[in-house]
Every structure is written in C-alpha cells, then in structure tokens.
Amino acid sequence: MTRAPQKRRLETRARLLEVAAAIVQEQGYSGLRVEDVVARAGVAKGTLFSHFKDKDGLLAVLIGDEVMRLLDGMEAGAPPQGAAELTARLAPHLDYVGQDRVIFDLLLRYSGTTAAEPDEVVTAGFIRQVTLLTRWLEVLQTAGRIRQDQPPELLAEGIQAFLNHVLGVWFCMEHDDETPPAKALEPYLKAWLKPAR
Amino acid sequence: MTRAPQKRRLETRARLLEVAAAIVQEQGYSGLRVEDVVARAGVAKGTLFSHFKDKDGLLAVLIGDEVMRLLDGMEAGAPPQGAAELTARLAPHLDYVGQDRVIFDLLLRYSGTTAAEPDEVVTAGFIRQVTLLTRWLEVLQTAGRIRQDQPPELLAEGIQAFLNHVLGVWFCMEHDDETPPAKALEPYLKAWLKPAR
DNA sequence: TTTTATAATTGACCGCGGTCATTTTTGATT
DNA sequence: AATCAAAAATGACCGCGGTCAATTATAAAA
Structure with missing residues (x-):
C-alpha cells in the first residue's frame, strides 16, 4: 500500500x-x-x-504557470473580431516567450505533446491554447470573417506553427532586426486565414 | 599581418x-x-x-553537409507539378531530420539566421532551401496551380514553419503516433497553398 | 643560422547537471 | 514504548562540455 x-x-x-x-x-x-x-x-x-525529473522539469512548472496566467488573460477578454485582431490577442504570449530563449526552447520541446501528466503544466497550457484558438476560429468562421474551407483545429495548429516560426527567427536574429515577433506574425495570419474560394 | x-x-x-x-x-x-x-x-x-565554437558547431558542419546533399537531390529532380507533389519532394528532408532529435534541435537553432559565416553550413542550407522553395512556388504560381495573392517568399517561409511544426509534434509524440511527418505535412500545405479569391 | 613573432596545440582544470548508495524521518502496527 | 517498513532527504561522486595559461611548431626576418 x-x-x-x-x-x-x-x-x-x-x-x-x-x-x-x-x-x-x-x-x-x-x-x-x-x-x-x-x-x-x-x-x-x-x-x-x-x-523534478531534471532542471527542465523545474523550469517547465515555472514557465507553465506563467503561460497559464497569460491564458487567463486571453480567455478573460472578448474574442477577436477578425484576423487582424488575433495578432493583438497573441501579442502577450509572444512578448513573454520572446524575452528569453530558454522559455522558447522549453516550450518547443514540450508543446507538441497531447498527453498531460500531473506536472506537465506546459503541455496543459499548449492544449488550452489550441483549444482557445479553435473556439475563437469557430466563431470567426460562422461570422464569415475567415476562411471556412478548413477545420478550425487545423487552422489553430497552423497558427501555433507560425507563432513558433516567428519566434525562432526572432532569436536567430539576435535582435539585430528590429521586427518584433508580433509584427512578423501578421502577414502569416492574414494569408493563413484569408477566405478561400 | x-x-x-x-x-x-x-x-x-x-x-x-x-x-x-x-x-x-x-x-x-x-x-x-x-x-x-x-x-x-x-x-x-x-x-x-x-x-569549432562548441560541440554544436561541430555537429552543425556535419548536419549542414548532409542537408546540402539532400538539397542537391532536390534541385536535381524536376520541380513539383502541384501542391500535393511538393510534400513528396520534401519527404527526404523530413525523413532525415525526423530520424534524430539532435538534428532537429540544431537546425531549429540556426535555421532562422540570414547571415552566413564560413562554417555556418546550416545557415547556408536554410537559405538555399527557402530560395529553392521560392523558385518552385513562383513556377507554380504562374502555372496557376497555387494561390497568387501572396509573395512566394512568404509562402516559402510558411512552408518552413509547417515543416518544423510537424517535426516538433513528431518528436513530442515519442513515436507513439504512427503518423510520419511527411503525412502530417500534407493538410497544412494544401490549406496554405490553396488558391484564394 | 639564429632570432622572433605568431599560429597551433596541449592537458590540467573547472562548472554544473544529474545519480545513487546510505542515512534519517515518519507514521502505522504490535 | 518499541518495532518496522516505506518515504524522504542527503551529499559524495560522476560524466562531459568547455576554458586557458603554458608549451611547442612554424615560417618569416635579421
């Protein structure tokens, strides 16, 4: 026992x-x-x-908690009215992750997982974020403000891909380039969500 | 002197x-x-x-060389005829990177950089891949087989984002899921390149 | 040939994450 | 209270990447 x-x-x-x-x-x-x-x-x-399994396991809890707090903020506000506004709603997340490469690396390492163990706050955060995005996108779809030819889950995960992409570029630039992640994200989202025939 | x-x-x-x-x-x-x-x-x-700067610096040369060899193969073949065929052309790259997390992590770390130093074969490979993709997409655009409302560079970098995304998910699954990266990539590419009004 | 400046190499040493056999604490059982 | 087994905590120890003052090899200058 x-x-x-x-x-x-x-x-x-x-x-x-x-x-x-x-x-x-x-x-x-x-x-x-x-x-x-x-x-x-x-x-x-x-x-x-x-x-904690290792140093990353400790960091995962810290960062996961922070991500949860960010998500609280995102969920609290009204859902975005259009594709452009989506970028603004994601800006806090980009700002947080963009501030330190360690955060980014750790989130990348865990953010694809779907199975959530007790300590895996990061994973839980990832699932929550995709779920929230999916819900938003559903609303936008029924409102006819974004493309309707794809399932909202796919669109949501695509946005995740773009988030990580612009952050990856941001860190590789070592801040020589002054285009912040949120700004870089915009064209991708516009093109990704644009209504298709 | x-x-x-x-x-x-x-x-x-x-x-x-x-x-x-x-x-x-x-x-x-x-x-x-x-x-x-x-x-x-x-x-x-x-x-x-x-x-070499560090262990990663050594690995970067090894992996960069391998990526260059893959690109030789991609450039040699005929350009893809449509969005679906694109996936097939990218499969070798996905297979190579998907075989070991170390490769993926290292490519992620460097693949956003644009400045190429002598040893940075990885960076050179990244630029070459985006360039190749851009050229292919241009051809597909003029042939009217993919969307024409976005610059080919943006579409090319978007594909990079999706490549990394499916690979990231692949590694987080720890191979429980049997959906290989190449298979997972398809819906993203279809949706990303689909002609828009 | 001797001298000299610099390129190239060396290996003892360090920092830090992570392990594991051992010890201490704890709460149930008699 | 005494006993005992599981839980928790300990810290000496290890592996391995990376550093750097000291040493050796090399090619040009005197």
Whole structure:
C-alpha cells in the first residue's frame, strides 16, 4: 500500500518553486543554477531531483504557470473580431516567450505533446491554447470573417506553427532586426486565414 | 599581418570531421562525445574547440553537409507539378531530420539566421532551401496551380514553419503516433497553398 | 643560422547537471 | 514504548562540455 505524499514533502516542493521563481526574477531564466536553488531552499541537491525529473522539469512548472496566467488573460477578454485582431490577442504570449530563449526552447520541446501528466503544466497550457484558438476560429468562421474551407483545429495548429516560426527567427536574429515577433506574425495570419474560394 | 591557416591545421580539422562522422555513423548523433572524437583523432580536447565554437558547431558542419546533399537531390529532380507533389519532394528532408532529435534541435537553432559565416553550413542550407522553395512556388504560381495573392517568399517561409511544426509534434509524440511527418505535412500545405479569391 | 613573432596545440582544470548508495524521518502496527 | 517498513532527504561522486595559461611548431626576418 503506497502512501500519499506527506505535508512536509509538499512544503519542500513549494519552497523549491518559490526560490526558483525568485532567482529567475533576479537573474533571468538563463541564470538559474540548480546549486543556487537548493542552497537557498536549504535542501540537498538530490532532493530537487526527487521532486523534478531534471532542471527542465523545474523550469517547465515555472514557465507553465506563467503561460497559464497569460491564458487567463486571453480567455478573460472578448474574442477577436477578425484576423487582424488575433495578432493583438497573441501579442502577450509572444512578448513573454520572446524575452528569453530558454522559455522558447522549453516550450518547443514540450508543446507538441497531447498527453498531460500531473506536472506537465506546459503541455496543459499548449492544449488550452489550441483549444482557445479553435473556439475563437469557430466563431470567426460562422461570422464569415475567415476562411471556412478548413477545420478550425487545423487552422489553430497552423497558427501555433507560425507563432513558433516567428519566434525562432526572432532569436536567430539576435535582435539585430528590429521586427518584433508580433509584427512578423501578421502577414502569416492574414494569408493563413484569408477566405478561400 | 595575419597568416593564412596552414596545411597541417586544415588536415587536423578534416580529420576531426572525418572521425566525428564515423562515430555518428556508428552510434548516432546523440552518442557523439567530444572526448571520443579527440581520442580517435589523436589530438587534445582544446584543439577541437579551436576549430569549432562548441560541440554544436561541430555537429552543425556535419548536419549542414548532409542537408546540402539532400538539397542537391532536390534541385536535381524536376520541380513539383502541384501542391500535393511538393510534400513528396520534401519527404527526404523530413525523413532525415525526423530520424534524430539532435538534428532537429540544431537546425531549429540556426535555421532562422540570414547571415552566413564560413562554417555556418546550416545557415547556408536554410537559405538555399527557402530560395529553392521560392523558385518552385513562383513556377507554380504562374502555372496557376497555387494561390497568387501572396509573395512566394512568404509562402516559402510558411512552408518552413509547417515543416518544423510537424517535426516538433513528431518528436513530442515519442513515436507513439504512427503518423510520419511527411503525412502530417500534407493538410497544412494544401490549406496554405490553396488558391484564394 | 639564429632570432622572433605568431599560429597551433596541449592537458590540467573547472562548472554544473544529474545519480545513487546510505542515512534519517515518519507514521502505522504490535 | 518499541518495532518496522516505506518515504524522504542527503551529499559524495560522476560524466562531459568547455576554458586557458603554458608549451611547442612554424615560417618569416635579421
């Protein structure tokens, strides 16, 4: 008979996340070192890896939480009225992911998965985002403001592809180019959602 | 006055690449360890890092070469006659990249760059692929077989986005799903290139 | 040939993520 | 209280990518 996780353990886990979030706040995602986290949390290194599969597993929870918060904001507002407005609604997401390559890499690594395990907040976020997009697109389709010849799921996943594309280009440019992701996304969305005969 | 790289140095570099390619052949990209390469090449570790920025830099050359070979094959054949045939022409690329996550990650990291440095074969390959796609799409446009309302460059880069998308999903599935990237790509291409009013 | 500046190479060393046999804590059982 | 098994935590240890001051090889200058 296996026992449920005890209170003390959950506290430790919470403290680890708390400390990690604080360090990210101070030094950015790329500055997060496992040794710092465990030191400030007052636990041994092995403990961290008993709570999270690896460093990415820890980051996934942090980033997943943030994505969830962004999605709360997106869901709260009114659905977009047209293809152009869609870009604006996605801008917060692009801004967040675009600020640090670590976020982007991690989201890419997990964002295609459909099976959601307890800790996989990232995966859950991905599913939620595609679901939200699909719902929006359905509305736009019935309103006749975008193409109707494709299922909304396909269109939604296509938008995901474009999101990642413009972000990938953004990071490869190393910010020489001053075209922010949100701006770069527009032509793709316009062409992708344009009504077809 | 700086001197040109000497013969001996070039030989060392060539030997490193040779050995690395052999090890990849035997154990796959993920099995490549820097220590093995330098051991079999008969040089010190530091030497490798004077020839390549880091491990990825070495892999980039290997993978870039392979991509170039694939592109030779693509350019040799006749251009595709329609949107559907495009998928088939891209299949070799998808098969190659889809075989190992390391390849995918590395190509993603570099594939957005436009500035090509001497060693950046990956970048050169990316540019060449987009150029080739653009040329094909131009032909298809004048033949009236795909949409004409968007510049071929945009359509080409959109295809890149879809390529990466289906590959990303492919790797996240960990091969539970039996839909190969080439198959998954089709609906996106059809919808993306479909003539619009 | 000797000297000299620079190119090329070396390998001890470091940082950091991750492991695992061992120890400590905990909560149920007698 | 004493005993015991499972859970949790520990920290010495490892693998491996990457660095850099020191050393050696090389080609031009004197």
